[in-house]
Amino acid sequence: MTKTEAIVTDIYDAWRRQDLDLLASYLPDDFCHIIHIPADIHPLGGTSFGKRPSLERLGLIATEFDFLSFDASDLMIHKERAGVEIPLRYRHRRTGAVLETVIANFWTFEDGWPVRLTEYHDLGRVRAFTASLAGAAGVAPGR
Amino acid sequence: MPKTTAMILGDIYDAWRAQDIDWLASYLPNDFSHITNVPASIGPTAGSCHGKRAVIDRWRAVMADFEFLTFDTSGLITERNRAAAEIPFRYRHRASGKLFEMTKGSFWTLEDGWPVRLTEYYDLAYIQSFKASLMSENAD
Numbered sequence: 001m002t003k004t005e006a007i008v009t010d011i012y013d014a015w016r017r018q019d020l021d022l023l024a025s026y027l028p029d030d031f032c033h034i035i036h037i038p039a040d041i042h043p044l045g046g047t048s049f050g051k052r053p054s055l056e057r058l059g060l061i062a063t064e065f066d067f068l069s070f071d072a073s074d075l076m077i078h079k080e081r082a083g084v085e086i087p088l089r090y091r092h093r094r095t096g097a098v099l100e101t102v103i104a105n106f107w108t109f110e111d112g113w114p115v116r117l118t119e120y121h122d123l124g125r126v127r128a129f130t131a132s133l134a135g136a137a138g139v140a141p142g143r
Numbered sequence: 144m145p146k147t148t149a150m151i152l153g154d155i156y157d158a159w160r161a162q163d164i165d166w167l168a169s170y171l172p173n174d175f176s177h178i179t180n181v182p183a184s185i186g187p188t189a190g191s192c193h194g195k196r197a198v199i200d201r202w203r204a205v206m207a208d209f210e211f212l213t214f215d216t217s218g219l220i221t222e223r224n225r226a227a228a229e230i231p232f233r234y235r236h237r238a239s240g241k242l243f244e245m246t247k248g249s250f251w252t253l254e255d256g257w258p259v260r261l262t263e264y265y266d267l268a269y270i271q272s273f274k275a276s277l278m279s280e281n282a283d
Contacts, residue, residue, distance in 0.1 A: 038268035045268070076227050078220040083227030085250050085262065102180075104248045104264045106229045118229060120248045120264030122180040124190070 003112050005077050011114070012072045018062045020055055027051045032116045033058075041127050065090035068098070072105075082107040095136050101125040148221040148253055155258070156216045162206045164199060171195045171258065177202075178262040185270060209234035209243060226251040239277055245269045 001009070007026055014023035033054040037045030044061065048054040068089040075084040083106045090099045104120040146154075151170060158167035177198045181189045188205060192198050212233040219228040227250050234243040248264040 036264070036266045036268070038271060041267070074225070076220045076222055076225065081218055081220055081229075083220050083229070083248070083250070085227075104180075104250065106227070106248055118246075118248070120180070120266075122264075123267050124180065124182045127182055 002077065004080070004082065004109055005075070007109075007112070007114060008072075008075060008077070008082055008107060012070065015058075016067055016070050018067065020059055020062065023058070024051065024055050026114060027054065028113055028115060030115065034116070034118045036118070036120045037123065037126060041123060042130050064094075065092055065099070080109040082109070092133065095133060097129070097132060097136070099125070099129045101129075146256065148223060148226055148251075148256070149219065151253075151256070151258065152216075152219060152221065152226055152251060156214065156219075159202075160211055160214050162211060164203050164206060167202070168195065168199050171198065174259065176260045178260070180262065180264050181267050181270065185267070185274075208238070209236055212242075224253045224256075226253070236277070239280060241273070241276065241280075243273055 011023055011026050014020070014026075029051045030049075031051045031054050033048045035045045035047075035057075039045055044057060048057050068091055070086060070088045072084050072086050074086075075082060083104070085102055085104050087102050088100070091097070092099065101122050103122070106118045106120075107114050108116040108118075155167055155170050158164075158170075173195045174193070175195045175198055177192045179189050179192075183189050188201055192201050212235055214230065214232040216228055216230055218230070219226060227248070229246055229248050231246045232244070235241070236243055245266050247266070250262045251258050252260040252262075
């Protein structure tokens with residue numbers, strides 16, 4: 001296993017356990033995290049510049065959901081890049097609703113350490129899920 | 144010598160850049176699938192498209208609408224039966240002259256060395272903004 005593969009594997013293990021302190025130990029201060037979800041579909045979409053804002057946003061996701069499964073076994077790595085499609089199941093803690101979808105992650109490394117994560121989602125599924133939560137709560141999506 | 148995943152996808156991407164749909168089609172099996180993970184409301188290129196003919200029709204429509212200025216697949220990661228790439232690209236919308244510039248994520252699945260499925264992820268916020276700018280221009 002290469003150092004890059006070991007780091008990504010450790011990061012995903014930390015994410016599954018919702019251990020953000022362990023996850024943080026792998027990120028540089030100028031880490032950049034992009035989530036390609038339009039704000040009208042979910043307010044957590046957009047770009048977080050810096051380790052602290054990135055972790056704060058990841059913390060919001062971890063607070064909102066139990067992670068039932070997160071399968072990063074299809075990870076592909078070449079030199080300073082990695083890409084993976086991840087089937088996942090998250091349970092929304094407040095409503096019990098289960099989000100079952102696939103996300104795509106692309107990592108960029110510099111000197112063997114992750115400096116950027118770009119995350120893409122199946123936006124039809126995310127939109128349907130946020131709408132179902134909004135319907136259950138009787139409020140507008142994303143609020 | 145059989146072509147590697149990198150060689151086949153390299154040819155396919157060269158065909159895409161050249162906007163040569165017949166050349167590109169020569170690499171696809173009849174049961175090829177193309178999945179675009181954006182809501183169906185975005186238009187005919189959204190959602191799943193099954194069968195080589197339907198996929199080629201879908202891509203021919205993209206080529207009719209846009210001139211491809213850059214399409215950078217240098218980040219391609221390949222394995223024996225799969226591949227992934229984040230692809231920055233710049234297209235020019237032929238009707239309006241507007242530039243369409245974004246990065247997409249692509250995942251290929253291959254069987255027996257040939258591509259059978261392409262799944263793509265997009266920056267929907269950018270697409271929505273581009274479509275709105277076209278509609279606004281048309282309304283003026």
